[in-house]
Amino acid sequence: MVQKQIKGLNLQEITRICEMNNFPPFRAKQLYHWMYRHGINETNEMNNIPKEMSELLSQEYQFKTLQVEEIQSSEKENTKKILFKTHDNRLIESVSMIDKNLHTICISSQVGCSVDCQFCATGEMGFMRSLSCGEIIDQFIEITKIREEPITNVVYMGMGEPFLNYNEVIKSAEILHDPHGMNLGRNRITISTSGILPKIKQFIEEKQPYKLAISLNAADDETRTRIMPINKKWNIEMLMRELEKYPVDKKNKIMLEYVLLKGVNDTKSDAEILASYGNKLRCKINVIPFNDIGNKFARPDDATINRFIETLYENQIHYQTLVRWSKGNDIDAACGQLSAKNND
Numbered sequence: 001m002v003q004k005q006i007k008g009l010n011l012q013e014i015t016r017i018c019e020m021n022n023f024p025p026f027r028a029k030q031l032y033h034w035m036y037r038h039g040i041n042e043t044n045e046m047n048n049i050p051k052e053m054s055e056l057l058s059q060e061y062q063f064k065t066l067q068v069e070e071i072q073s074s075e076k077e078n079t080k081k082i083l084f085k086t087h088d089n090r091l092i093e094s095v096s097m098i099d100k101n102l103h104t105i106c107i108s109s110q111v112g113c114s115v116d117c118q119f120c121a122t123g124e125m126g127f128m129r130s131l132s133c134g135e136i137i138d139q140f141i142e143i144t145k146i147r148e149e150p151i152t153n154v155v156y157m158g159m160g161e162p163f164l165n166y167n168e169v170i171k172s173a174e175i176l177h178d179p180h181g182m183n184l185g186r187n188r189i190t191i192s193t194s195g196i197l198p199k200i201k202q203f204i205e206e207k208q209p210y211k212l213a214i215s216l217n218a219a220d221d222e223t224r225t226r227i228m229p230i231n232k233k234w235n236i237e238m239l240m241r242e243l244e245k246y247p248v249d250k251k252n253k254i255m256l257e258y259v260l261l262k263g264v265n266d267t268k269s270d271a272e273i274l275a276s277y278g279n280k281l282r283c284k285i286n287v288i289p290f291n292d293i294g295n296k297f298a299r300p301d302d303a304t305i306n307r308f309i310e311t312l313y314e315n316q317i318h319y320q321t322l323v324r325w326s327k328g329n330d331i332d333a334a335c336g337q338l339s340a341k342n343n344d
């Protein structure tokens with residue numbers, strides 16, 4: 001019998017399975033707790049589930065969607081990169097970063113990516129397929145088994161463009177946020193996009209409670225199109241117009257991500273234009289000095305990085321400037337470096 005995937009179903013869907021099999025609805029909540037709260041994949045370990053139900057579930061459903069293939073640990077920081085294998089032998093990567101009392105995981109939403117950002121290792125792989133909600137959730141669950149420290153933050157910034165897998169990504173965020181699931185605060189879940197405009201619109205219209213990050217990376221259209229071809233379709237002005245509709249909430253500000261590339265987007269004038277976007281959107285600006293992936297791009301020197309950041313500080317009225325010195329670049333786990341090198 002071909003087993004169906006149960007990981008990734010929400011409480012309503014699990015309740016339906018229980019009803020179809022004549023199990024009372026409270027059993028669905030028990031099962032949901034075991035799967036998501038406790039990360040248990042073996043039904044015989046779910047000790048308040050009746051034997052008959054346990055046997056039926058283990059025959060008909062597959063609980064585990066990912067296999068841990070390899071764990072690499074950074075020697076410089078408390079960062080680990082985890083390579084997972086999917087049921088169809090695809091490889092994806094996630095990163096777990098612990099800094100003081102914060103444990104942030106960066107998870108993947110697709111195998112590869114079709115967006116083709118020129119500076120990104122995932123983009124170089126091409127696109128294979130989107131991940132199911134269960135595969136997204138299982139990255140979280142498997143990391144809780146590797147690390148003792150509880151996960152405090154989840155960022156959808158691993159492999160793939162989350163908004164090209166919108167439904168599964170949002171469904172997974174709902175399970176992460178659900179008090180009966182992982183119970184993570186809404187402000188602790190960040191979804192990042194390269195600028196898929198119709199989905200940004202949908203995200204705002206649906207009043208999704210999660211944090212939104214935009215991978216901007218250039219101050220003008222010519223540069224952005226050169227490094228992010230998606231800009232030909234949805235340019236900076238179109239993005240800004242949509243983002244201005246995002247409600248300004250002190251706890252839930254938009255994040256403009258800006259990977260700083262030597263000689264490409266690192267001038268004082270770039271910083272000034274970026275500052276004008278920040279003041280308009282009342283958002284956060286996150287500057288990420290580029291992490292080497294052995295391609296044509298390079299990190300600017302320290303003086304250029306400092307000038308860029310100082311210009312942002314000088315022009316800062318309604319935004320907040322952050323600088324992310326990415327973690328785990330000695331194990332290719334930093335921003336833009338994920339590529340699961342063994343995929344076909």
Ligand code: SF4
Nearest residue numbers: 113115117120123160
């Ligand atoms: S930066 Fe994100 S959207 Fe762009 S190619 Fe890489 S994974 Fe895809």
